[in-house]
Amino acid sequence: MTASALAAQGLVRSYAGPGGRVRTVVQDVDLSVSQGERVALVGESGCSKTTVLRALALLDRPGRHDGGRILLDGVPLTRARLAGTGRRAYRKAVQYVIQDPAASLDPRRDLLSQVLLPLRYLGLGDGRQEREAMAAHQLMSVNLPDRLWRRYPHQVSGGQAQRVAIARALVVSPRFLLMDEPLSGLDPATRRMVTDLLAHLARPGSPGKAGGAAQPGGAAPPEQGPALLMVCHDLGAACRLCERTLVMEAGRVVEDVATSQLLNAPGHRASRALLDALAPATDVITPANPDRQGER
Known part of the structure; x- marks a missing residue:
């Protein structure tokens, strides 16, 4: 794990089942995403990929049977670190897009206002006019x-x-973007557009950094966009977008490998099963090559 990384160590998550029985759904998960990386978290439905993502986004409430640590830049997220402005600082560094985006949007607000909200919550931008300009630029x-x-x-x-x-x-x-099934439920044309957008996120001048242009307020554009951790059950999407893939089975990470290696020599039965289910296509088995994707 590098110093500039988002990580989980020994992550355990459980739920209370019928009769008070505890069901452990995430078991000793270790993972890390370094600055600028694009990583896929794949596995069959029900293997707790979303549970891991929600833990990293601090959207769950660990119970007495849960355990493990979330770290940012090598420092564990403790209650003391998240006190005061600490939680907002974490929200600034780590953003999460849920699987059903429409469900996360406020039905009482127009689309521009939706994008304004995090700027206001985090105290970014110098007044409403500048925030509106930042939101418009991002849209x-x-x-x-x-x-x-x-x-x-x-x-x-x-x-x-x-x-x-x-x-x-x-x-x-x-700095880190967590996405849960960002391509599910989209028509083919929209799916391709979103795929191309995500493929360019970690590159210099990415959409995540205002297209490489100076942002409102005169700030210079950062060198690269955010790191990406993307949950998906479609290994084909992982091939197109991510250089590294984590494979989950029954609440555990069973393989952590370069996507190209996973395609050519899957080392675990869960990886082989996902690869066998990958529909034959001429443009699927090309891992993480955004330059080629732009030619389509």
Whole structure:
């Protein structure tokens, strides 16, 4: 694990079942994502991929049967570290996009206002005018037409809602972006557009960093976009987007390997099962090559 990393060590998560029985769904998970990396977390449905992601996003409440540590830059997240402004600082560094983006949008707010919210919550931007400029810039970077900005969530498609959710996460310039099934439920054209967007996130001048242009307020563009940890059950999506893949089975990470190596020589039965289920396609078995994707 590098110094600039988001990590989990010995992560355990459990739920109370019928009769008070404890069911452990995440078992001693170790993982890390370094700055600039794109990592896929794959596995069959029900293997607790989302539970791991929610733990990293600090959206669960660990119980007495749970354990493990979340670390940012090698430092464990303790209650003391998250006290005061610590939790907001973590939200600035780590953003999370849930599987159903429309469900995360406030039905009473238009799309531009949705992207404004994290800026206001985190105290970013110098007043409403600058925040609106930052939000508008981010919506443009995800190719959402300005004619849609004043519409409400129920007035746009699922793919458009997905772009708003991505823009809302990226507008605070996070260092780490957690995404749960970002391509599920999208039509083929929108799926390709979102795939291309995510493929360029970790590159210089990425949409996550205002397209490489100076941001409102005169800040210089950072050198690269956020690191990506993407949950998916589709190994094909992992091939297209991520250099490294973690394979989960029954609440455990059973393989952590370069995506290219996973495709050529899967080392675990769960990895082989996912690979066997990958539909034959001419453009799927090309791992993490955004330059080629831009030619399609």
